[in-house]
Amino acid sequence: MSQGKIVLMACGSFSPPTYMHLRMFEIAKDYIHSLGLGVIVGGIVSPVHDAYGKKDLVAANHRIAMIRLALRSSSWIKVSEWETQQSGWTRTRASMQYHQNTINTANNTDPPIWLPDDILNVKIEDQNSNHINGNSEDVTVKLLCGADLLESFATPGLWSDDDLEAILGRHGIVVVSRAGSDPGRFIYESDMLYKYRKNVILVTNYIVNEVSSTVLRRLLRRNESAKYLTDDNVISYVRQNQLYGSKANVTK
Numbered sequence: 001m002s003q004g005k006i007v008l009m010a011c012g013s014f015s016p017p018t019y020m021h022l023r024m025f026e027i028a029k030d031y032i033h034s035l036g037l038g039v040i041v042g043g044i045v046s047p048v049h050d051a052y053g054k055k056d057l058v059a060a061n062h063r064i065a066m067i068r069l070a071l072r073s074s075s076w077i078k079v080s081e082w083e084t085q086q087s088g089w090t091r092t093r094a095s096m097q098y099h100q101n102t103i104n105t106a107n108n109t110d111p112p113i114w115l116p117d118d119i120l121n122v123k124i125e126d127q128n129s130n131h132i133n134g135n136s137e138d139v140t141v142k143l144l145c146g147a148d149l150l151e152s153f154a155t156p157g158l159w160s161d162d163d164l165e166a167i168l169g170r171h172g173i174v175v176v177s178r179a180g181s182d183p184g185r186f187i188y189e190s191d192m193l194y195k196y197r198k199n200v201i202l203v204t205n206y207i208v209n210e211v212s213s214t215v216l217r218r219l220l221r222r223n224e225s226a227k228y229l230t231d232d233n234v235i236s237y238v239r240q241n242q243l244y245g246s247k248a249n250v251t252k
């Protein structure tokens, strides 16, 4: 059953971005197209605001610069600075609604479409909020995440039930498997996820790759090689700016 035009949106720290953060877009796109579940017309990487306060979260300007470097070779995935430009942390539901409204207000052309970067920087007050589920040609922004983020839905007090209802009911999510996770079981054991299971697309990543930002940060602060785990330009940027305790004069 086709779900029309889809934009995939990944939220997270991306501190720093790894190859897997971008690889999951490609895996999800192939899966959705091969099963005819919709037409992917774009991808958004939406780094979280500095106020999210996670350990080792370097300033948003650095994270955005690194994501841009990593995305140089992608024609369809873009970084959105919008979350980082708000006055504080924005919940994921609000960010998905903002991006969906912006895209649908700006863009009623045939796929493949993409937006100029500045569209994603429009202020939220400028948006027409009636666009969700309005026109059948509209784009649906779906949350793209790894199975660990799905599992965080069950962390007491972290996500609000209202937000999860909206994300699952109005947008839908695309979950990429991670080693050690069993998202199918997790969905079965959650009443909320089970209720909306037809809006959850489970994608098995058969080329398992457990590179994470944590692993990269560890290598970088120990001045060990992080080559081939993320873009060379990202590694150079980290070293030049001495992020994560790395040193500028290391070349590997």
Ligand SMILES: Nc1ncnc2c1ncn2[C@@H]1O[C@H](COP(=O)(O)OP(=O)(O)OP(=O)(O)O)[C@@H](O)[C@H]1O
Pocket (backbone or CB within 6 Å): 010, 011, 012, 013, 014, 015, 018, 020, 021, 024, 144, 145, 146, 147, 148, 149, 176, 177, 178, 209, 210, 211, 212, 213, 214, 215
């Ligand atoms: N190896 C991976 N396989 C599948 N999904 C992944 C992988 N690494 C990250 N993701 C997903 O990317 C998104 C952004 O994650 P995040 O920025 O927390 O990355 P991370 O590498 O897990 O970070 P950290 O190590 O700092 O916790 C999340 O949805 C997360 O599940």
Ligand SMILES: O=C(O)c1ccc[n+]([C@@H]2O[C@H](COP(=O)([O-])O)[C@@H](O)[C@H]2O)c1
Pocket (backbone or CB within 6 Å): 011, 012, 013, 014, 047, 048, 052, 054, 090, 091, 092, 093, 149, 158, 159, 160, 163
């Ligand atoms: O919207 C929410 O209620 C919510 C609750 C917890 C986490 N999130 C988002 O999930 C992402 C978690 O990123 P990370 O790096 O901690 O895995 C980040 O983008 C947060 O804004 C969102």
